Amino acid sequence: MIYIIDHQDSFTWNVVHQFAEFEKVHCTDYFNLNLKLLRRSNVIVFSPGPGSPKDYPQTSKIYKMFKGKKKIIGICLGFQLILSNEGGKIKQQNKIFHGYQSKVKVNNKSRIFKKNKVFKIGRYHSLKLNEPFKSKDIDITMRCTKSNIPMAFEDNLNKVYGFQFHPDSFLTENGKFFIKKILSK
DSSP states (O other), rough: OOOEOOSOOOOHHHHHHHTTTTEEEEEEEGGGHHHHHHOOEEEEOOOOOOSSSGOOOHHHHHHHHHBBBBEEEEEEHHHHHHHHTTTTTEEEEEEEEEEEEEEEEOOOTTTSTTTTEEEEEEEEEEEEEEEOOOOOOOEEEETTTTOOOEEEETTTTTEEESSSSSSSSSTTTHHHHHHHHHHHH
């Protein structure tokens, strides 16, 4: 079962429907988490949401509790939450990307996606990872082709993955492909 934590975002149900094509999904609001179901799940997804990682301390606790024990996937805010918990600093971007289509390029650190592959993706974020970012386990694996902003990461040792973009967006070409590749890893 996939457990999705809804950070009260209008995109969460798009994420739910996309993941439900691959496995049974249970989704609860951030303020009504079900620890029993979280423990039974094999994948935990941190949804998009408003605000910044510091606004969701319960999700940070869940990340620390289940990292290395369950596959964890972060989308948009979820991406930022994970990186924040790994010592990354999240900051406001100069340009806000809400409803933008961009191109991302896969680098040679990805063990899931083909090196140098370029994808068109949908962006809905005003925050970004401040670099430099150093981690012994997390590799930034996709970057925006224009701004070089980190757009995806992989931690294959602990099975933690993240997308700054929305695989669920109509602006992301073949978004199901991203979810399928991560779930099959």
